[in-house]
Amino acid sequence: MGPAIETAALTRRFGDFTAVREVALRVEGGQFYGFLGPNGACKLTIIKMLTGVLAPSSGSIRILGQDLTTSSAELKRQIGVVPEGMALFGRLTAREYLRFVGRMYGLDRDTTGQRTEELLEFMNLAGEDKKLVTDFSHGMQKKLALAAAVIHGPRVLFLDEPFEGVDAVAAGTLKAMLQRMTAHGVTIFLTSHVLEIVERLCTHIGVIHRGELVAQGSLEELRAGALKPSPPPRPGEELLTREAPGSRTLEQVFLEIVGTERDGSTGARAPEELSWLR
Amino acid sequence: MVEIETEPHRRTIPASAQLGAVAWLRWRMFVNSLRSRQAGGRKVGGLILAIVLRLILWPVFALWVIGPVFGAGYVAWSAIDGHKPLWLLALLAGICFLWQFIAINGSNIAASMPTFEPSSLLRFPVPFGRYVLLRSVLGLLTPSTVVGSLALLASAVGIGIAEPRLALMALLALGLYALMNIYLARMIGIWLERLLAGRRTREIFGGLLAIAIVSFQFLQLGRPKHTHESWIIDATMRSAQAMRWLPPGFAADAILGRGGLLAQFGNLLLLGAWAAVFLAGFTYRLHKQYLGEHLSDGVNNSPATARTQHRSVAEPARKRVGSIAAAERPSVPPGVLPAMLRKEWLTMRGNTGQLIGLVTPLIFVWIMSRGLFGHHPAYMLPGAVGYAILTPMAAVYNIFGPEGPGIQLYLLAPVRMRDVLLAKNIASTALLSAEAALAWLITVKASTTPIPAATQLGTLLWLVFVLAINLALGTLRSIQSPRKFMPGQTRQVRSAPTSRTSALLVLAVVTASLMLQIPVTRLSRNLHQPWLGVWIFGGLAIAGLAGYVVLLSNVDTLVQRNRDVLEKELCGV
Numbered sequence: 001m002g003p004a005i006e007t008a009a010l011t012r013r014f015g016d017f018t019a020v021r022e023v024a025l026r027v028e029g030g031q032f033y034g035f036l037g038p039n040g041a042c043k044l045t046i047i048k049m050l051t052g053v054l055a056p057s058s059g060s061i062r063i064l065g066q067d068l069t070t071s072s073a074e075l076k077r078q079i080g081v082v083p084e085g086m087a088l089f090g091r092l093t094a095r096e097y098l099r100f101v102g103r104m105y106g107l108d109r110d111t112t113g114q115r116t117e118e119l120l121e122f123m124n125l126a127g128e129d130k131k132l133v134t135d136f137s138h139g140m141q142k143k144l145a146l147a148a149a150v151i152h153g154p155r156v157l158f159l160d161e162p163f164e165g166v167d168a169v170a171a172g173t174l175k176a177m178l179q180r181m182t183a184h185g186v187t188i189f190l191t192s193h194v195l196e197i198v199e200r201l202c203t204h205i206g207v208i209h210r211g212e213l214v215a216q217g218s219l220e221e222l223r224a225g226a227l228k229p230s231p232p233p234r235p236g237e238e239l240l241t242r243e244a245p246g247s248r249t250l251e252q253v254f255l256e257i258v259g260t261e262r263d264g265s266t267g268a269r270a271p272e273e274l275s276w277l278r
Numbered sequence: 279m280v281e282i283e284t285e286p287h288r289r290t291i292p293a294s295a296q297l298g299a300v301a302w303l304r305w306r307m308f309v310n311s312l313r314s315r316q317a318g319g320r321k322v323g324g325l326i327l328a329i330v331l332r333l334i335l336w337p338v339f340a341l342w343v344i345g346p347v348f349g350a351g352y353v354a355w356s357a358i359d360g361h362k363p364l365w366l367l368a369l370l371a372g373i374c375f376l377w378q379f380i381a382i383n384g385s386n387i388a389a390s391m392p393t394f395e396p397s398s399l400l401r402f403p404v405p406f407g408r409y410v411l412l413r414s415v416l417g418l419l420t421p422s423t424v425v426g427s428l429a430l431l432a433s434a435v436g437i438g439i440a441e442p443r444l445a446l447m448a449l450l451a452l453g454l455y456a457l458m459n460i461y462l463a464r465m466i467g468i469w470l471e472r473l474l475a476g477r478r479t480r481e482i483f484g485g486l487l488a489i490a491i492v493s494f495q496f497l498q499l500g501r502p503k504h505t506h507e508s509w510i511i512d513a514t515m516r517s518a519q520a521m522r523w524l525p526p527g528f529a530a531d532a533i534l535g536r537g538g539l540l541a542q543f544g545n546l547l548l549l550g551a552w553a554a555v556f557l558a559g560f561t562y563r564l565h566k567q568y569l570g571e572h573l574s575d576g577v578n579n580s581p582a583t584a585r586t587q588h589r590s591v592a593e594p595a596r597k598r599v600g601s602i603a604a605a606e607r608p609s610v611p612p613g614v615l616p617a618m619l620r621k622e623w624l625t626m627r628g629n630t631g632q633l634i635g636l637v638t639p640l641i642f643v644w645i646m647s648r649g650l651f652g653h654h655p656a657y658m659l660p661g662a663v664g665y666a667i668l669t670p671m672a673a674v675y676n677i678f679g680p681e682g683p684g685i686q687l688y689l690l691a692p693v694r695m696r697d698v699l700l701a702k703n704i705a706s707t708a709l710l711s712a713e714a715a716l717a718w719l720i721t722v723k724a725s726t727t728p729i730p731a732a733t734q735l736g737t738l739l740w741l742v743f744v745l746a747i748n749l750a751l752g753t754l755r756s757i758q759s760p761r762k763f764m765p766g767q768t769r770q771v772r773s774a775p776t777s778r779t780s781a782l783l784v785l786a787v788v789t790a791s792l793m794l795q796i797p798v799t800r801l802s803r804n805l806h807q808p809w810l811g812v813w814i815f816g817g818l819a820i821a822g823l824a825g826y827v828v829l830l831s832n833v834d835t836l837v838q839r840n841r842d843v844l845e846k847e848l849c850g851v
Contacts, residue, residue, distance in 0.1 A: 014572065048570070053401065055570035069569065077291070077403035087398055091307040100306075103299035104402040106291030132310055135846075 002065055004029040004156050004187035005050060010059035012045055012211075019045050020211045022059065027189060027204065029064075029155075032182045034202035035191045038258050042211045043191045044084060047158055050189070051081045063156060077105060080154030082162060086145040090134030094125045094144050097133055098151055105152035112151075119147040122177070124170060139165040146174065156187045163197060175201060199250040209258045222253050293408055300399065300412055334782070343425055346376070351432030358440035363534055364518055369433065370526035374459055377426035381463035382470065397567055406568050410561055414464070422463060430456050437533060444533055447542065451532040454549050458525050461556035468563040525552045614693045618701030625680065626705065636713055639666045643717045647724035657795060659721050659729055659737045664744070664792045666717035667710045672784050674710075674752035677702050679763045683849040695837040696830055699756075703749050714741055736798075736811030739819045744791045746822030750829045751787060757833070757840050760847045 005027040012020040019042045027033045037043045048054035050061060052072045061068040063075045089097055095116055102112030120126040123143040128136070133144060142165050149157060157178075163171045178201065182188055192198050198205070205222050207215040215222060248256075271277055350369060357365035396416045399409065417423070430452040438445030474483050521527040531537075532545035626633070643662045677699070678685050688698050718737075722729060795811075802810035837844070 051401070053570055054572055072568075073403045073405045075403075076401070081401065083401055087401065089303065089307065091310045092303070093310070096303075096306050096310075100299050100303045101402075103295050103302075104399075104404070106295060106403070108295075 002029060003027060003062070004031070004064055005033075005189060006062040007050070008060045010046070010049065010061060011057050012042075012049060012054070013057040018211065020049070020056075023208070023211075023213045025206060025213065025216070027187055027206075029187055030182055030185045031204050032178070032188045032202045033190065034198035034205045035189060035208065036195070036198065036205060036254055037191075037208035039193075041208045041258075043208055044160065045211075046208065047081075047160060047189070047191065048084070051079055051083075051158055052076060053083070077152070078155045079158065080149035080152065080156070081158040082142075082145045082149050082160055084160070086141055088133045088141055088145060088148075090132060092133055093131065094120060094128055094133060094136070094140075094147075097144065098147060101148040102151050107152055115151050119151060122173070123147050137165075139167060139170070142166050143170060143174075150177075150181070154186065156189065157181065159188065159190045161192050161194075162190065163192070163194070195249075195251045195254055205250070207254065207257050215257050219250065222250070223248050291403060293411075296402070296404060296408060297412065297415075300416070304416070342421075343428065346425055347428045347432045350429035351436040354433035354436035355440045356436075358437050358444065363530065366437075366533065367518055367521055367526055367530045370455065370529050371521060371524075373426060373429050373433070374455075374462075374526055377422050377459045378463055378466060380425065381420065381422035381467060400568065406565065409568055410564055413560075413564055414460070417464075418460070423460060426459055427456050444535070447535065448533045451529045451546060451549065454546060454553065455525060455529040458549060458553035458556060461553055461560055462525075465556045465559040465563075468560055468567075472563060472566075525549055528552070614697040615701050618698055619705060622702060622705035626709065636670060636709070639669055639713070640716055640720060644720050644724065647721050657799065658725065659718065659733060660740055660792060660795045662717045662721040663714045663737060663741055664788055666713050667741075667744070668785070668788050670706075670710055670713055671748055671752075671788065674703070674706050674748055675755045675784055676759075676761050676763070677706070677752065677756040678760045678844065678848060679756075681848065682762045685760075685844055685848045689837075689841065689844070695834045699753055699833050700830060703753065707745060707749070710745060730808060732802075732808040732812060736809075736815050739812060739815035740791070740795065742819040743815055743822040744788060746819065746826045747791070748784065748787055750822070750826040751783065753826075753829060753833065754836075755783065757836050758843065760844050762848050 003026050005025055007023055007025045010020060010023040010025070011018065023046060025046075035043055035046070045054065049056050050063070050068075052068055052075065055069075064078060066075055068075055089100070092100065098116040098119060099112055102115060103109075107115065117126070123146070125140060125143060125147070128140070133141065136144065142162070146159075146162055149159070159178075162178075163174065166174065175197075178188055190198065190202060199219065202219065204218050205216070206213060207222075350373060353365060353369045357363065357369065396413055399412060404412065434445065434448040434452045437448040470483075473479070518527075522531065528545045528549040532542050532549065535542050537544075643666055646665070647658060647662060673679075681688075688695060798811045798814050802808055
């Protein structure tokens, strides 16, 4: 199986500001890929480019071996995405929304109807027929957005914080569904700030910091520190760096990669420096 | 567990499936919009008020449609029947101008409706040609298209009645003319969207447009005294030669059959060419959108945030704010009022659209003070002041609207809602007072006779009464019927600052209090008591202020009672 997502020198500028700089991603087909980065690292900008919502300033994007710019309509059919802000149509019921999405992705009426019912049941939304989407709770909206992202059986799925606001029971079944999808060859590109989730689900990780891809590889490679030289120890964080590289958690690895400035100085301020916590 | 099967993705998606799905989506959204989200909890009084206000509103809307349609039919009939071909040209040019003018303004009306952003369809696998078709079809029921198309249809009917042999060609030419107008409006709309992507530019444009709307209503005032015809028609007549090369000229010539059958079809062809040019301009921008062009400043937020964060990480915190141990936290922190006032000032300062919008009523006041009211100082001053404060007053009726989910801060923080609302009302009062003062100044300067001191003092007290009563009612509506809105946004988010019911309520309250001036002025004249108005409005002002104070002292209880509504309306999708 070839790469499902591949970018070369992907760059995005906004005026004179370069938000994304020469990113070279490579996600193999069937991988559960975790895309990490601190707030403002431009993860969303990259997802928008990978899903064809935002055009890159330069560089190329290939999804499932095809150039995204030349065959975007065909590729969009094979992509599932929970868009920014979920982009639900608030004045529809969940059933109406899923039926609309199914038809837009070219499913016939019967298949759309069948999958709609299955997904509503699966997401525990079947009893909410009287409610409009706008009256749903955040978690319910998230589940609906997820259902809409998978209704057409995508081959590549982009998920931005998919479990945020979702209850533990639903999150468990969703995780199982996503793992089953990868077992069926679906590639999942997931961003989340909850590193425990990423560590549990993902087999491969990419880390972006200030618009640059600073690390990429399998979880084991990342833990072993094979992808980035260890930075000099930071004051107050000796605990993180003293441990053996192979036993480190993803959180420790992530902090090591993005928690330090390029020149080796500490980026964030220590809590003791806050005047009201001294 | 349900298994998600992957699709082979070989077949192309039939156009009928996607077009049908979008049509069905629009239909369901329309049907669901008739469902009231508050139906269960709505009070009977509120329901009756809403029905009564709609009963007043709908005939007004109907007149906006019926008026131009019958007018166009009549002018077209007169042009043919009275052998005045230039009238037909002027009519078609006028329809085109109004069509585009309403279309540009229509984005604001559309934004207040429960609709969706057509570009959201881009995330679905829609081929470009189909996307162009969808974008052409979506929005055909906007006020500009409906009124413009009906006016053109009425024109064709008028022409047909006057000269039956022209009916078919009129129908054909005006049908093509309607198509041209549709694509011209689409092209202007999509290019404006591109050019006005920045919030500040958008707000300035919105303000200028509002000024243009008011000024446009008074173009007639500029007509020369010696002529009975409008100078607009006069100018159209003079520019007829140039207009021959523009769509109205080609449509008129095609209908009138100048130069024989060949020339008629030539004119139709050229009219079609104009429509094709506008379609090309529209399609060009759609294609850019389709390829993922960065347009709105909303997208810019993420990199901008990144930039700010890069900076803030490097910058050391310079200010000490005191430690927890050092400062005992009081149950209600002091300084809520100044902090709120500062926040309101910063919000107001950043909302250029609102500030420019304040100029619009003043232009109207200036025009009115030179015209209709110029010789009636007793009515002119309260009329001018009342009109000037009418538009900005609407914001008082949805005071939490611009906060959106930010309302949660007030609900969670240890602050009294009384202080929050007082600060907001002080900011609103300052703005309204400034607006009233400017209107006052304009009126006094423009008045041909001096305005008596009794009238001025009476108006001042009347203003206090109107402000107090509106602040009280506005506060009540803000708590009971809040509505999220984002100032300066033209699409995607509802941009009207208040609900229609609230807007009509403010209109009713200000109009009713203005009407109060008539009997009071008449009474003081008949009784030869020029200071009677001062006593009456003084009493009303005191009563109004007392009512406001009573409401303000109960506002925390009211907010608690309506907490769910506030959270649901302001923090929801």
